[in-house]
Amino acid sequence: MNVLMHLSDLHFGAHDPQVCTAAQRLAQRLGVEMVVVSGDLTQRATAAQFELAARFLQGLHARSTLVLPGNHDLPLFAWWMRWGRSYERFAQQFGLDQEPVRQMGPFYVVGVNTTRPWRHERGSLSAAQIEEVARRLAHAPPGAWRIVASHHPLVPRDTADQAHRPRRADVALQRWQAAGAQMLLSGHVHEPGLVQPSPGLWASRAGTAVSRRVRHGSPNSLLVLSVEATGAVASGQARFAARWDYDHPKGEFACVSRTLLAP
Template identity: 40%
Template sequence: MSTLLQVSDPHFGAEWPAAVDALVALVTTLRPDLVVLSGDLTQRARRRQFDAARAFVDRLGPQALLAIPGNHDIPLFDPFARLWRPYARYRHAFGADLEPVFDAPTLLVQGVNTTRPARHTAGEISAAQIERVARRFELARPAQLRVAVVHQPIATAGPSKRHDRLHGAEAALRRWADAGVDLVLGGHTHRPEINAVAVAGSTRKVYAIQGGTAVSWRVRDGQPNSVNLIAYDHAGEGARRARVTRYEHDAAGGRFVAGEPRVLDLTPAHAAAPAPR
């Protein structure tokens, strides 16, 4: 079984130290194959905030890491840096690649940079990015879970939240469904949710999995700090499923506590599951 832990919107500079310690303990216990940071690693893209985010990652030990920037990881109050060197501090802490890839026997995870220095909070994905990501997933091996990681959400529930959606989301969903994408992980809203998106003309559903804020005080709608553990076990015959477990921070207990898992059916509509034995 392969596992990845989605850690979104930690906002170092606005973090709860107790939640940070509890999350380090959780990662030590779970030992996921991959930790995914889906943006907004910092509160205001300051050097000391990136240093804190990097120090947190270093505490996690040898787990593989895939990180992408969020809109808060671009300087807001320094116009020169925002326009001419928007990712300099991010790259110093987390490397030059803004769209990293994790390729393992049963996991293919592609990061996508949806931030734009010319936009304040809104995210965008270009036609070139959509196509580049699709071609990567078209080369996936049959046993791999195919996961794209964005910051701003590709799908959200309810009309009041649609303004948060990524510009270019519909085109991305259509093309990526055709390319075999299973899951799109996102953050930005600080509201954890899972949406099964039916894509017109496709036999596949794409699941949009939103993370809450992992360790910051910038929670929304009374939701506690949370992270998502995604487990995938591909037996090689017919049905494909992933299990998503949300871990919420229990401040009184000083730990992250597992909720009820949700099982996601990744099998295309035309593919029948094998008969019971």
């Protein structure tokens, strides 16, 4: 079984150490090979908070890690850093590449940065970004699970959710699906959910993985994607998306839903 763990909105500085430890135990128990973090690693983009986030991710012991910045990873109170140095502290722990691509086993993940230094919360996509993601998707290995990760969600769950989408989201959706995208991973809203906006394309939004900033009655949660040998599909290899929520009385993450996705 090949396993990818998707985390978002860690918000170190407003995190729960017990939940962090439980997430690390789960990653080791499942044998997670790749970790994708779709932004908001910190609460206030301080150097100490980024260091805590990096240490936590190391404790997941994944062979490959893809990390994207979120709007909370841009300095808010250190306003002087927003001109030319917005991603400086992020880069000290996670590198200069804000739009990494990772391949591990059957997973091929393209990251795209939807944050903007001049925006406090809202996201955006440029025409150049949309085309670059499409180009990268077109170069995915045959048979790979083609995934795009961003901080802001491209697919709304309801009318109220429209405000969380980045600019040019509709254009990106159409272009990326045409280029072969099969799964979109995002966060930002702290409310987990899995939807299928069109045939062949799924969109999964992670909740807040380890922070105390839970919203909408949703607990701490994370997503696990897996590719497993099974007789349930003709190819013999099935793709699953599983939501894991933190159970406070037990002090562990528990699987609360598991969806078989079309191969």
